[in-house]
Amino acid sequence: MKNIAVYCGSRSGNHPAYSEEAIKLGNEMVSAGYGLVYGAGNIGLMGIIADTVLAAGGEVIGVIPQALYDREVAHLGLNQLFTVQTMHERKALMMKHSDAFIAMPGGIGTFEELFEVLTWFQLGFHHKPIGLLNVNGYYDQLIGFLKQTVEVGFVQENLDNLLIVSSDPAELVAKLTARMR
C-alpha cells in the first residue's frame, strides 16, 4: 500500500474550514487507496485526520518522539505506532514510510517538516511529490514569498516542479498520484 504523509497543526485553527478540509482530505486519501503517515498525535488537525482515515477503513502509521507522547496525546488506535527518541528520527521514519507528502495548515512544526522535505527534494535526495493544501488562503503569503525567492535568484527550481498547490483535497491527491513513481 502506498502512503501519504500529512503534516498539519497540533491545533485546529479558529475557522471550521481547517477541520472540514482535514476530514475531506482523510476521506479522499482512503478512497484513492492511500494510507496515512503522520506525527501520531491525537490533538488538533493531526487527531482529526487520523480519526477520519481510521473511520473510513484506512491504514494509519504514526511516529512520535517519547518526549511528546503525553503532550501530543499519542493516538492508541493506529495500525502502527512508532515511538522514537528524537524529532530527527521522527521525520526520517515518516519520510521512509511515505510515497508523497502533503502540508495542511499548521504552525511552526508543520513548516519545519514541509521545508525539510522540500529541501531534500530540491537536492535530489528523494523524488516523492510534495503538495500544499491551501485551505482558506492560509498559505497565500508563503506562496507569494516563495515566488519572490525565485524572482530574486535564491531559489532556482521551477516552483510548480517543487510544490503542488491546491485548495481542493481531491485535486491535490490526484495531482500527487500523477507524479508518484
Ligand code: AMP
Ligand atoms: P505545529 O504545526 O507546530 O502544530 O506542529 C505540528 C507537528 O509537528 C507536531 O506534532 C510537532 O510536534 C511536530 N514538530 C514540530 N517540530 C518538529 C521537528 N523539528 N521535527 C519533527 N516534528 C516536529
